[in-house]
Amino acid sequence: MEKHYVDLHCHPSLKPFSKSFKYKPRKINDIDPNRKNSIWHYSPPNFLEKLVNRIVTLTKFTQTDLTALAKSKAKVVVVALYPFEKHFFGKEVIGIKGVTDVLVNLAASISQSRMDYIRSNYDYFADLMDEYKYFQQLHNQVEKIDGKFYTYRLVSNFQDIDDNFSQETDSKKIINIILTIEGGHSFNTGLDMDKDMASRTEVIGNINVIKNWEHRPLFITLAHHFYNELAGHASSISIGILKKNQYRGLNSGLTDLGVEAIDLLLDNTDNKRILIDIKHLSTTSRKAYYNLLETKYGNENIPIIASHGACNGKRAIEQWQQTGISAHEDWFCNIDINLYDDELIRIARSNGIFGIQLDERRIGSKRAINKSKIYFPNKRKQLRKKALLVWRQVQHIAEVLDNKGLFCWGIQSIGSDFDGIVNPINGLWTAENMKDLAEEMLNHANDYISKNINQLKAYNRISAESIVERVMHENAMEFIKRNY
Secondary structure, three states: OOOOOEEEEEOOOHHHHHHHHHOOOOOOOOOOOOOOOOOOOOOOOOHHHHHHHHHHOOOOOOOOOHHHHHHOOOOEEEEEEOOOOHHHOOOOEOOEOOHHHHHHHHHHOOOHHHHHHHHHOOOHHHHHHHHHHHHHHOOOOOEEEOOEEEEEEEOOOHHHHHHHHHHOOOOEEEEEEEEEEEOHHHHOOOOOOOOOOOOHHHHHHHHHHHHOOOOOOOEEEOOOOOOOOOEOEOOOOOOHHHHHHHOOOEOOOEOHHHHHHHHHHHOOHHHOOOEEEOOOEOHHHHHHHHHHHHOOOOOOOOOOEEEEEOEOOEEEOOEEEEEOOHHHOOOOOOOOOOEOHHHHHHHHHOOOEEEEOOEHHHHOOHHHHHHOOOOOOOHHHHHHHHHHHHHHHHHHHHHHHHHOOOOOOOOEEEOOOOOOOOOEOOOOOOHHHHHHHHHHHHHHHHHHHHHHHHHOOHHHOOOHHHHHHHHHHHHHHHHHHHHO
C-alpha cells in the first residue's frame, strides 16, 4: 500500500462550516465543491495570499479541505471538532464594537453570520453536535478529483480503517476521518467570562452522549483558549487586545468538575474510553493530570497525548528555568504551552504520542524563525530551512529520550493544526506540502544520522528513512491501532 502522512490534529470543517451560516438553510455541507460551505471546496494559497501571510501572518486560504487532502494522498486524518468560543467577542475593545469581529475574521477567516451566531449562542454542545452532523452529511459521498473517485468516511475504530484500506482501488480512494474534540467547553461550560455557570448534570449528560456517538471521538483536548470551569489553560492568544479575555482561570488547575469529567471520559466500560489531550492545559493542570495517572490510574497504562505541540527546550515543569540540552538552547519558543523535557519522557513511557504543530508562533524561537527566512525566491532552499524547524523538534525529543534509555523515535508525529487559527510555516502551506516536508526531513535525518549515530543507544540506531516514515506515518498509525 502506498504510504501516506497522518495528521493528528487539523480543522477541515472550521472554515466551510463557518461559511455555511451565510446561506439558507444554515449548516449545510454542500455537495458542490465550488461552494464555500462545502468541505471539498478547494482554495489553495495564491501568490498574494502567501505574501499577506508572510507579512501579517493571516491564513485566509484552506489547508485541509478534503480536496487538498485527496491531492496530498492522505488516507487517515484526525479531525478536531471545535465550537468557537464566545469570548473572542465577549467584550468591546477600545470602546468600539466590531473590532474583535474584524480581528477574529482576519485570523480565522470565518463569516460575519457565524460570528453573530457565536455571540448569541448559549449552547456550545448544540454547536458541537451541529459540526458533527456537518461531517455526517457527506459521509461516503463521492467526489471526482484528478480523474479518481474520492470519498471520506467517518470511522468508529481501527477495524473500520483496515476495512476501508482493503476496499480501495487505483481509481477509488477513501479518506478515513477520526473525530476528536478541542475544548472541554464543548460540554457547555465557561459560557460567562466572569462567573461559573456550568451545570454538573448537563456536563455529565453531554459526556455520556458523545461516548455513545456512532463515531466516538478518539480524544478530547480538555482545555482551550478560555476558562471552561474544568481546567486551567495556558496562555495562547497573541492578538494583544484580546489577551485580557483569557485572564480568568489562566494557569489555574483542575476543578472538581474537571476531575469528574476526566474520570467519566477515561471510564472504559464497553470500550468507550475517550482519552485526554494535554495541549492547552496550564502547567498546574498538567501536573494535576499526571498525578491522577500515577495515583488513581496507576494500574492502567493510559497514554498521554499532546496532539499539536512543540518543545520549549526546558528541563521540567518544576525546573522551568533550566535548559535541558544546552546545544539546543536557542532552538525553541520558551513558553509553557509548549512541553518540557520531563513531559516528553512521560509521553514515551505511557506509549503516548506527540503531534508536532506546524505553526511558526510555536515551533521555534524568534532567532530560529528569523534564521529560517530567505529573501530571494528559492522554493527548495526555503523548504530545507523551514523543514529544519520541524526536524529540530524530532531530534530534540529523540535525544531527550535516548538519554533516559528509551526508544527515541516512537512518539514523534505530525499534528499540523492546519485550518485552525495558525500561522503556517512558510512553504509548508497546506496538506499538499507534506510530501515536500517529508523529502526535506529525510535530508536532515540523513545529515544527523551520518554524524551522530554512534552517540545513540544501539536500539536507537535506525535509518533516516525509518525515522521519517515513523514521524509522517507509522507512529500515529500504531497509536491509533492501540487505542481506537
